[in-house]
Amino acid sequence: MTEIETRKQTAALWFRTLRDRICAAFEQIETDFDGPGEPGKFVYTDWAREGGGGGTMGQMKGRVFEKVGVNVSTVHGEFSDAFAKEIPGADKDPRFWASGISLVAHMTNPHVPPVHMNTRMIVTTQWWFGGGADLNSIIEYDEDTTEFHAALKAACDRFDPGYYPRFKQWADEYFFIPHRNEPRGVGGIFYDRHNTGDWDTDFAFTQAVGEAFWDIYPKLVRKRWQSDVSAADKKRQALKRGRYVEFNLLHDRGTRFGIMTGGNSDAILMSLPPMAEWD
Numbered sequence: 001m002t003e004i005e006t007r008k009q010t011a012a013l014w015f016r017t018l019r020d021r022i023c024a025a026f027e028q029i030e031t032d033f034d035g036p037g038e039p040g041k042f043v044y045t046d047w048a049r050e051g052g053g054g055g056t057m058g059q060m061k062g063r064v065f066e067k068v069g070v071n072v073s074t075v076h077g078e079f080s081d082a083f084a085k086e087i088p089g090a091d092k093d094p095r096f097w098a099s100g101i102s103l104v105a106h107m108t109n110p111h112v113p114p115v116h117m118n119t120r121m122i123v124t125t126q127w128w129f130g131g132g133a134d135l136n137s138i139i140e141y142d143e144d145t146t147e148f149h150a151a152l153k154a155a156c157d158r159f160d161p162g163y164y165p166r167f168k169q170w171a172d173e174y175f176f177i178p179h180r181n182e183p184r185g186v187g188g189i190f191y192d193r194h195n196t197g198d199w200d201t202d203f204a205f206t207q208a209v210g211e212a213f214w215d216i217y218p219k220l221v222r223k224r225w226q227s228d229v230s231a232a233d234k235k236r237q238a239l240k241r242g243r244y245v246e247f248n249l250l251h252d253r254g255t256r257f258g259i260m261t262g263g264n265s266d267a268i269l270m271s272l273p274p275m276a277e278w279d
Contacts, residue, residue, distance in 0.1 A: 004123065007199055011121040012074045012099040014203075018119075018210045019072045019101050023058055025218045026070075026105075030062040033225060037063045042070070047264040051077030053097075057267040061274075064225050066108040069270030074099040075261060083260045088193060089124035097123040098261070100131070101210070102254060104271040105217075110237035111227035113137040113144060113185075113220060114244070116271070117213045118254060119206045127199070129206045130192035132167065133213050134175050135220075136185030136244060138237045144220050145186045151216035152189045155208040159201065167191045177247050184247050192253070238277035245276050 023042050030039035040062020048054040055073025062068075076097040084090040100120025107114055119131030135148045149168070156163035167189035175184040189209070196202055248255055248271050258268035 004127065007127075007203070008097060008099065008121070008123065011203060011206075014207060014210075015072050015074075015099055015101040015119070018207075018214065019056075019058065019070050022103065022214055023060075023070050025214065026060065026065060026068060029064050029218060029221055029225070030060070032222075033064050035063050035226075039063060040065055045266075047267065049073075049075045049077070049262055049264070051075070051262050053077070055264065055267060057264065057270060059270060062108075064108060064112070064221065066106050067274045068103070068105040069267075070101070070103045071267045071270060072099075072101050073263065073267065075263065077261070080260070087122075087124060088128070089126035092125050095124070096261075098257075102267075102271075106241065106273040107221070109225055109227055109229055110138040110233045111141075111224040111229070113148075113224075114241075114273075115213075115217055117210070117217075119210050121203075121206070126195065128193045128195040129202050130194060131206060131209060132171055132188055132190035133209065134171055134185055134188035134190070136240070138240050139233060140186060141224070144223070148186075148188065148216055148220065151212045152209070155205075155212035156189065158208060159205045163191075163205075164189065175247070177243060177251070179250075180243060180246070182243070184244065235277070238275060239279065241273040241276035242278045245272055248272065 027041060040060040042058045042060045045057045053075035055071060058070045060068050078094040079087060079090050079096055084094045090096060100118060102118040104116050105114055114136040117133035121129050153164040171187050171190035174190045177184055194202055255268055
């Protein structure tokens with residue numbers, strides 16, 4: 001087996017392992033919640049991509065998590081001629097391989113912040129990592145924002161003190177809704193086409209981002225899950241979700257990559273909230 005094939009297998013296994021740990025933590029939250037109804041459980045659906053590879057869509061609708069999707073996929077094939085021109089290394093050879101985890105959580109209680117996280121590895125004639133996480137608070141709490149960013153900063157600082165300010169700025173610029181002239185949420189980090197030339201270190205950094213998310217987000221959920229909710233809070237939640245829909249359908253790179261590479265539409269669009277409103 002070649003070195004790159006070994007690396008592909010290692011990365012794909014990690015993404016699935018992280019999926020298992022996150023889903024277990026989320027199901028435990030559902031079990032521990034002191035409220036009415038039955039705890040949610042993830043339902044997993046495998047899918048195959050016609051051009052090669054496939055993935056597993058995991059979705060849970062529960063008491064704390066109104067709708068959460070945690071998907072993993074490993075796909076391969078060839079980019080279309082038009083799309084190949086946009087991807088590093090694909091202009092020389094349209095063949096690609098991509099593996100990753102993608103997560104979006106929409107919460108029942110608007111005081112609990114929705115969240116997005118994904119990490120991935122892509123291989124053409126080049127290789128790189130990408131991903132990040134951002135908090136999309138409906139009702140903002142400065143301490144939650146601070147704790148979330150601190151966790152991501154700690155993960156970044158283990159590798160390079162310049163990563164966090166650079167990737168935070170990238171997130172601030174990327175997770176922005178230009179036609180609304182407003183941010184999608186309270187930010188986080190975003191990185192793409194990350195290749196320092198040292199695969200082991202870059203993979204370890206991507207793992208650290210996933211670990212940081214797995215550690216901090218359940219704590220934020222448990223802090224706010226019993227908060228009192230008013231009609232005004234629910235209205236604010238519905239409108240904010242509408243903004244989320246606009247960003248994901250108009251501007252999100254991951255949505256476009258999934259569609260352009262023939263991914264599973266349900267898995268790609270699992271990021272959309274169960275209900276949303278517009279003025």
